[in-house]
Amino acid sequence: MEFSLLTIIFSLMAYGAAVVFVFGVLCRIMVYAKTPSPLKIPTTPAPTTTFGAMIRVLSEVLLFRSLYKGNKWTWLGGVVFHWAFLLVVLRHLRYFLYPLPAWDMSLQGIGIIAGIILPIAVLYLLMRRTTVDRTVFISSLADYFALTLIFFIAGTGLMMKFYERPFMVDIKGFVYGLATFNFSAVPTDPVFLVHFTLVMILLAYFPYSKLVHAPGIFFSPTRNQADNPRESRHVTPWSPNLT
Amino acid sequence: MAKVKFEVPELTGEIAIPGLKEDAAAAVKSHNAPAKDMTDLGFPTELVPDWKEKAVAKFAELLKKYRSLKVFMDICVKCGACTDKCHFYLGTKDPRNMPVARAELLRKVYRRYFTTAGKVLGKLAEAEDLTREVMEEWYTYFYQCTECRRCSLFCPYGIDTAEITMAAREIMDTVGLGAKYPLQTINKAITIGNNLGMPGPAIRSTLDFMEEDVKEQTGVPVKFPMDVKGADVLLITPSADFFATPHVESLAGYAKVFHQAGISWTLSSYASEAGNFGMFNGNYEHMRKIAGRIKVAINELKPKRLIHGECGHAWRVAYSFWNTLIGPFDSLDPKYPAPQHICEFTYDLINRGALKLDKTANDDFVVTFHDSCNVARASRMGNSPGGQFEIPRAIIRATCNKFVDMHPDTIREKTFCCGAGGGLLADEIIDLRIKGVMPRMQAYKAVKDSHGANFFALICAICKAQFTKVFPYYGYEMEEVGGVHQLVSRAIVLGGKEGI
Ligand code: SF4
Ligand code: SF4
Ligand code: SF4
Numbered sequence: 001m002e003f004s005l006l007t008i009i010f011s012l013m014a015y016g017a018a019v020v021f022v023f024g025v026l027c028r029i030m031v032y033a034k035t036p037s038p039l040k041i042p043t044t045p046a047p048t049t050t051f052g053a054m055i056r057v058l059s060e061v062l063l064f065r066s067l068y069k070g071n072k073w074t075w076l077g078g079v080v081f082h083w084a085f086l087l088v089v090l091r092h093l094r095y096f097l098y099p100l101p102a103w104d105m106s107l108q109g110i111g112i113i114a115g116i117i118l119p120i121a122v123l124y125l126l127m128r129r130t131t132v133d134r135t136v137f138i139s140s141l142a143d144y145f146a147l148t149l150i151f152f153i154a155g156t157g158l159m160m161k162f163y164e165r166p167f168m169v170d171i172k173g174f175v176y177g178l179a180t181f182n183f184s185a186v187p188t189d190p191v192f193l194v195h196f197t198l199v200m201i202l203l204a205y206f207p208y209s210k211l212v213h214a215p216g217i218f219f220s221p222t223r224n225q226a227d228n229p230r231e232s233r234h235v236t237p238w239s240p241n242l243t
Numbered sequence: 244m245a246k247v248k249f250e251v252p253e254l255t256g257e258i259a260i261p262g263l264k265e266d267a268a269a270a271v272k273s274h275n276a277p278a279k280d281m282t283d284l285g286f287p288t289e290l291v292p293d294w295k296e297k298a299v300a301k302f303a304e305l306l307k308k309y310r311s312l313k314v315f316m317d318i319c320v321k322c323g324a325c326t327d328k329c330h331f332y333l334g335t336k337d338p339r340n341m342p343v344a345r346a347e348l349l350r351k352v353y354r355r356y357f358t359t360a361g362k363v364l365g366k367l368a369e370a371e372d373l374t375r376e377v378m379e380e381w382y383t384y385f386y387q388c389t390e391c392r393r394c395s396l397f398c399p400y401g402i403d404t405a406e407i408t409m410a411a412r413e414i415m416d417t418v419g420l421g422a423k424y425p426l427q428t429i430n431k432a433i434t435i436g437n438n439l440g441m442p443g444p445a446i447r448s449t450l451d452f453m454e455e456d457v458k459e460q461t462g463v464p465v466k467f468p469m470d471v472k473g474a475d476v477l478l479i480t481p482s483a484d485f486f487a488t489p490h491v492e493s494l495a496g497y498a499k500v501f502h503q504a505g506i507s508w509t510l511s512s513y514a515s516e517a518g519n520f521g522m523f524n525g526n527y528e529h530m531r532k533i534a535g536r537i538k539v540a541i542n543e544l545k546p547k548r549l550i551h552g553e554c555g556h557a558w559r560v561a562y563s564f565w566n567t568l569i570g571p572f573d574s575l576d577p578k579y580p581a582p583q584h585i586c587e588f589t590y591d592l593i594n595r596g597a598l599k600l601d602k603t604a605n606d607d608f609v610v611t612f613h614d615s616c617n618v619a620r621a622s623r624m625g626n627s628p629g630g631q632f633e634i635p636r637a638i639i640r641a642t643c644n645k646f647v648d649m650h651p652d653t654i655r656e657k658t659f660c661c662g663a664g665g666g667l668l669a670d671e672i673i674d675l676r677i678k679g680v681m682p683r684m685q686a687y688k689a690v691k692d693s694h695g696a697n698f699f700a701l702i703c704a705i706c707k708a709q710f711t712k713v714f715p716y717y718g719y720e721m722e723e724v725g726g727v728h729q730l731v732s733r734a735i736v737l738g739g740k741e742g743i
Contacts, residue, residue, distance in 0.1 A: 028317070031313065032310060032313065032314055035306070035307060035308075035309070035310040035313045035314075036308065036309075036310060037309070037310045037311065038308065038309065038527070038567075039563065039564055039567060040563045040564070040567065041311060041403065041406070041563070041621070043392060043395045043396055043401055043403065043620055043621070044619070044620055044621060044622060044623055044628065044631070044656070045623065045628035045629040045631070045632075045656060046623075046628060047628065048627070048628060060399065060400075060401075064399050066324075066396065066397055066398055066399050066400075066401065067322065067324050067397070067398075067399040069396065069397050069657075070324030070325065070328070070396075070397030070398065070399070071322075071323065071324045071397070074322055074323060074324055075324075078322065078399070128323075129323075132323065133262055133263050134263065134323055134326035134327065134338070134341060135321070135323040135326065137263055137338045137341070137344065138321050138323060138326065138341065138343050138344055138347065139321055140321070140369045141367065141369070142368065142369065143320075143321050208358070208359060208360055209360070210317070210318065210319060210320050210321070212317050212318060213317075213318040213319075213320050213400055216314050216317055216318035216400065217318065217399075217400050217401075219310060219314050220311075220314055220315075220318070220400050220401040220402070221310055221311045221314075221401075222311070222392075222395050222401035222402075222403050223400070223401040227623055227628060229562060229563045229564070229566050229567070230562065230566060230580050230581065230582075233566045233567065233570050233571050234566065234567045235567065236567055238308060239527065239531065239567075239568075
């Protein structure tokens, strides 16, 4: 079977982005994991057990607990944005899974709603960023870039869903083919090609930008350490022992 | 009272979030450390010729040693949640005192030398060369952070600007740019044994004086022992407790509690300091050396218990770091936590009915309590999280009839720093200290207006020094400032031992 140049380019791009993403994220995680935490520095009051600290980290990851304390409006935007993003990603698993499992099937409806909410949440976050003098001061190109990129990804996605409607089976064939090394031609719909390219840019950008906050939060010592320094001696890997 | 006229923030009882005023605090700088202290501490006396390479190399080393630094350099998303949380931003309006902007001063250099994007794209990726100007900015704004961790509480990733400040100061020290007050203090603590540089005999004579004083006032021979081998308790307390007002009043309180409990105790002339400024400047070795004197004192005096006096950052070092730095404490009685805070000790005695307290002795006072930031957000008292908030309050309630808390957004874990911790209790930056304490003063003003609060209870030596200094600028009497154990000292009924 012959493949068009377009298919070859897009296939290579997809693999390139995937490798950069996986390799980049793994590298980050390795560096974080390897770097020692010489002292006990949980922000207290903190849980006194490791299990408690795990729950604390989860409450940050899933509910953004500290941000809730910090700024209710940013929290609202942040939670809606991240949950919508997660649901949209889960919905997209249907391009990788065959046959489609029931749980993913049941997420399709809510996934669409999330897809509509996502760009709205992005606009809301952008609005906050550009209207509060303090966030204007601290925001930089990278902050606008990440939000804008996601906005256009969501936008092109929605265009395909509600307006363009390229042939779903072709898309699934292409993506599923990439995932299983059973290649098929890339759909030529321009909106799809833009959407796909932007996602690849996001993937490749992820490990080398502030987006590493996603794996990074699990390594934040002020959140993941248990508050038990008197009960169990925390040993510093690079400090000599006293007698 | 002040010779120089400062612009003291107006007290309204409200903490307003100010608009940005760029460079508002750019001129506020701590004095440079004298050559002698730099040399003693192993730092160059002035900026070395190859300072840039040295600084980048030190930065690289710290990134490998501290996960906190490495992760915090990477993961800030600039959400802005911390921007209105720092007392120095609220007080000075200078945007570089917003925690994220402060961290950004270091982060932009991190990007330039340690990230691919920064190396390739430079300014476009917000990366910046380490220049003299950047270093000056560091010196200014990393000495406008008290390492109080208030920002870390509200950050979705727990980014603790204190860790970043410590790293920046350590880098600057290494290339010969040190600040006088913290480094002099560290030097004295390492070489003489306390932050005030007081030799043992001087301490002994003030203790003698205190013994007479308490005897005169109460008729009871309360002892202030020092260097007593085999005493049950070794008390490590900030040296300010020996000489400064109102600190000494709390020392009297501790002594009376020990007396009444019938527990033998001692101070150490060799380890006559709880404070550990080594932490403020991020130097692990200095911190370990200062704490190391306590280990020596334990080995020499062979106490069964280790108790710690009223001091915020010192309690952080003691509670969170001592076990790592100078532990394990195998020679101590495992029945008691090591170290134990004097408030935990007193609270325990109160609970067991071992102390008789006459609350009416404090009837002149409407008391409020300032949670010291280092106790609130970097340590604990008691067995459960948040004990550091309940235990001092329980002691206060047991010693007076009128207690009122300040606004909930300004106490407990959300407490505002006094504005002089982290090595900023220096005279030359009094202007900054006055502005930094503004949020706390507003909260105090509010309970003054609503409840007539007139006693500001503390458990931190630096807090005590700072508030006695800044209260008059705001029009309040410095006599309103005091220690929690000062209240205990006034209320405790001596004599007629009831045992423990
Ligand atoms: S709260 Fe944390 S993530 Fe948000 S801007 Fe501040 S430091 Fe960055
Ligand atoms: S640690 Fe405290 S002083 Fe330093 S930036 Fe954070 S809030 Fe401000
Ligand atoms: S002096 Fe007190 S309030 Fe100020 S930094 Fe230290 S513990 Fe915090």
